[in-house]
Amino acid sequence: MSVKLPLPSVFGPLVVGLALALTGCPGGKGGAGDAQWPKASAIKTQALPTGASWIGVFFINSAGSRGTMHVLSSGDDRIHGCWIAEDKHAQATFVGTTKENVAMFDWTEKRVGFAGPPTRLTAYLVMTADAEGRHKVAGEYGEDLSNDGGNKWEGIRQKNQEPKEDGCKLDSGDTVPTEGTQLN
Secondary structure (H helix, E strand, O other): OOOOOOOOOOOOOOOOOOOOOOOOOOOOOOOOHHHHHHOOHHHOOOOOOOOOOOOOOEEEOOOOOOOEEEEEEEEEEEEEEHHHHHHEEEEEEEEEEEEEOEEEEEEEEOOOOOOOOEEEEEEEEEEEEOOOOOOOEEEEEHHHHHHHOOOEEEEHHHHHHOOOOOOOOOOOOOOOOOOOOOOO
């Protein structure tokens, strides 16, 4: 059964500590890169805009969802991080790969205050610079782990902000239920 998410709760809630192994890179041939990211694998990559890096903090502002995404390096074009909705209704963790101006994500999201398994899907972002030199990102996410297209999302890199491993931590009293947790 396929469930259409509102634009990423940017891909909704979080599952803490998920360690997924990603294979493939944008534009890669064969293997999981083509199977998991059919749209991103077809994008012709370009050099990152001058002074740009995938490592940083991005504000994601898309229809139905706004939030902050922390992107950290896992080494050798691999990234990981987290996202939290501005209203804290959802959190996500992700791992991914980058190649020049394209980043691909394996995303796991959990809605705060709701029991049940997290949502897992694939997505991509393409980074460009606007006329004022700001580093913008835009891309798509799918509805599962083998579809990275159909739902639009976009954002902008935040200046003078360093990404943090715990950058998507909930405030005291907020909780992210684990799978199977019964909520009263």
